[in-house]
Amino acid sequence: MSIEVKNLIKTFGDKRVIDNISFKVDNGETLAVVGFSGSGKSTILKLICGLIQPDSGEIITSKGDIAMVFQYSALFDSLNVADNIAFALRERKELRKKYSEKDIRNIVAEKLELVGLKGIENRFPSELSGGMQKRVSFARAIVTEPNSILYDEPTSGLDPISSTLIEDYIVRLKEETNAASVVVTHQMSTIERTANRVIMLYDGKIVFEGTPDEMLRQDNEYTKQFVTASLEGPMKMMTEN
Amino acid sequence: MGSLQKYYKQSATYKIFSGAFIEFESFLDTLGKITQDGIEVIKCILKGQIDKKELIDQCNRFGITSLPITLSIVGMTSIIVASQVALEMVKQGGSNFVGLLMTILIVREVGVIMSGFAIISMIGSSLASEIATMRVTEQIDAIKVLKVNPIRYLFVPRVLSGIIMMPPVVIIASAVGVIAGAVTANLTSGLTYRAFFDSAWLGIYMKDLGVCILKAITFGGTIALISCSSGYYAKGGAKGVGEATNKAVVWSFVAIVIWDMFFAIAFFF
Ligand SMILES: Nc1ncnc2c1ncn2[C@@H]1O[C@H](COP(=O)(O)OP(=O)(O)OP(=O)(O)O)[C@@H](O)[C@H]1O
Ligand SMILES: [Mg+2]
Numbered sequence: 154m155s156i157e158v159k160n161l162i163k164t165f166g167d168k169r170v171i172d173n174i175s176f177k178v179d180n181g182e183t184l185a186v187v188g189f190s191g192s193g194k195s196t197i198l199k200l201i202c203g204l205i206q207p208d209s210g211e212i213i214t215s216k217g218d219i220a221m222v223f224q225y226s227a228l229f230d231s232l233n234v235a236d237n238i239a240f241a242l243r244e245r246k247e248l249r250k251k252y253s254e255k256d257i258r259n260i261v262a263e264k265l266e267l268v269g270l271k272g273i274e275n276r277f278p279s280e281l282s283g284g285m286q287k288r289v290s291f292a293r294a295i296v297t298e299p300n301s302i303l304y305d306e307p308t309s310g311l312d313p314i315s316s317t318l319i320e321d322y323i324v325r326l327k328e329e330t331n332a333a334s335v336v337v338t339h340q341m342s343t344i345e346r347t348a349n350r351v352i353m354l355y356d357g358k359i360v361f362e363g364t365p366d367e368m369l370r371q372d373n374e375y376t377k378q379f380v381t382a383s384l385e386g387p388m389k390m391m392t393e394n
Numbered sequence: 395m396g397s398l399q400k401y402y403k404q405s406a407t408y409k410i411f412s413g414a415f416i417e418f419e420s421f422l423d424t425l426g427k428i429t430q431d432g433i434e435v436i437k438c439i440l441k442g443q444i445d446k447k448e449l450i451d452q453c454n455r456f457g458i459t460s461l462p463i464t465l466s467i468v469g470m471t472s473i474i475v476a477s478q479v480a481l482e483m484v485k486q487g488g489s490n491f492v493g494l495l496m497t498i499l500i501v502r503e504v505g506v507i508m509s510g511f512a513i514i515s516m517i518g519s520s521l522a523s524e525i526a527t528m529r530v531t532e533q534i535d536a537i538k539v540l541k542v543n544p545i546r547y548l549f550v551p552r553v554l555s556g557i558i559m560m561p562p563v564v565i566i567a568s569a570v571g572v573i574a575g576a577v578t579a580n581l582t583s584g585l586t587y588r589a590f591f592d593s594a595w596l597g598i599y600m601k602d603l604g605v606c607i608l609k610a611i612t613f614g615g616t617i618a619l620i621s622c623s624s625g626y627y628a629k630g631g632a633k634g635v636g637e638a639t640n641k642a643v644v645w646s647f648v649a650i651v652i653w654d655m656f657f658a659i660a661f662f663f
Contacts, residue, residue: 204535221539227532231524241540244445244547297540 155179155333156201156301161210163196170196171207172357178301183327183334185344185365187379188354189388194337195224197354198303201335215333217300224305224337226286228278228293235261235274238293248297264292269318284311291319295326302326304336308343320346341380344368353379355388424645428623434545435553435619443543448551456517456552456618457559464512464567471508472500472571476578484583492585493594496575501602502662505568507654510613513560514646518621521552522642525625526635534626548626553618560614561607568606605661612653617646 156178163171170193178184186194199205201212202219228237238261242248252260265271268288278286291307304323308316320343327334327347336347344351344365351368353361353375360375361368371377378386402408438444476496483492525548528534537544576590624642628634 199535202539204538218541219539221536223532223536225532227536229528229533229536230531240537241542244540244542293536293540 157213159211178333181331185348185351192354219301220294220299221303226290452551452555456555460516467512468567468571469574472575476575480579481583493590494597497594498597500571510650521621522625523639526628526638529628556614556618561610564610
């Protein structure tokens with residue numbers, strides 16, 4: 154139940170988005186990944202869960218499911234909330250055998266309650282707010298009881314209370330399942346509440362690695378710029394060329 | 395040498411040829427992907443990985459929702475043809491062959507190819523844009539991360555519904571076409587229904603019906619497969635969805651005409 158990434162390189166066209174990155178996330182550990190928009194955070198998650206292939210490097214994950222909470226929810230818009238959450242349980246052969254329809258209904262209700270959205274089973278994704286979609290997406294991802302969980306900005310766009318709810322749940326899930334988690338986030342509250350370690354990406358490389366406390370101490374010029382949200386510093390807003 | 399190469403690369407000849415080469419490459423790439431997806435679909439079907447509920451939904455969409463358009467197009471085509479030839483044939487003393495000509499035309503070609511065109515515009519475009527939207531909104535990525543085979547989940551019920559529903563659609567459309575032809579012939583040339591249908595039966599053999607159904611199966615499967623595949627490899631946002639839909643329609647049109655030519659050569663040469 155750990156994730157290890159070694160010397161990862163990924164290029165899109167002639168842009169090297171991930172430039173020789175290595176890190177490890179142990180069981181029961183949560184790694185936060187921060188960085189500018191376009192610094193390759195989502196790309197790293199997609200590499201880990203195998204949606205895209207690296208140019209070179211190694212990704213070692215332990216057996217079992219890897220779940221992903223997508224940045225823009227990626228809910229199935231032709232299915233209602235209940236069917237979205239139950240998707241893997243119904244469509245995967247080994248899980249379909251394990252659960253009856255009644256079990257599935259109970260699991261769906263339980264997961265919905267967990268993310269604070271009790272009773273919206275029959276609504277469609279287009280009838281939900283962005284934040285609600287995000288929480289449903291969260292419920293859908295964890296339904297298979299995964300060993301590794303990747304969160305792409307799980308709390309962005311949520312109100313502070315919903316954020317706290319999700320953050321608490323990320324922590325609880327990690328403690329219960331001992332899963333290895335990677336959380337991409339911009340939100341300091343999410344970093345502080347969920348992460349054991351933080352890496353910061355800039356220009357395809359890791360420019361900071363440490364604990365959330367170390368990050369807040371701002372003794373690295375990159376973390377200083379990030380935490381103070383300053384335009385001055387080593388990191389320049391990337392332009393497309 | 396280096397500068398020569400630079401000039402060469404700016405020349406119109408180079409641009410035209412490299413442009414043509416890129417086009418050809420993307421043509422082969424598309425063809426390869428469609429074939430590969432088709433093989434995967436067949437594998438899933440052989441393994442019995444078919445979601446019955448989803449299949450019924452897709453059959454409903456393919457066969458029932460398209461029916462008004464398909465019937466009108468085939469019916470109207472046959473009205474057009476009958477109104478052109480019926481009077482002329484009756485005048486030339488060929489009243490005994492109007493029904494025969496119309497049925498041969500409809501059963502062998504018009505029914506199936508016009509239904510194909512109608513299905514492409516109704517169903518093909520909607521399949522492609524639906525799946526392309528799923529691609530650009532990362533829903534297909536979500537399917538993969540949840541460890542469900544997207545070909546099995548998305549392609550199989552859609553392609554299978556095309557294969558199952560196209561024959562009945564073509565048969566109903568052809569029947570409507572023949573009736574529309576008879577009515578038109580009657581109205582334009584005064585040919586009796588009796589005379590029309592007496593000769594109508596003379597022209598069709600079991601072989602014609604068999605080939606018609608075989609064609610319908612092939613067209614239905616091809617349209618659904620090409621449309622799914624075009625959507626599946628969509629790139630980018632709204633523009634990508636548009637391009638995928640466009641590709642699905644163009645490729646399906648060309649593909650069924652090629653199939654039709656193949657059938658004509660193989661069975662009626
Ligand atoms: N499929 C792709 N094809 C081409 N370029 C891509 C692709 N996916 C991502 N990129 C490029 O890679 C870079 C990193 O993208 P990524 O989505 O990983 O950024 P991010 O750090 O998640 O940004 P954000 O915080 O805005 O979500 C961007 O410059 C993007 O344009
Ligand atoms: Mg991102």
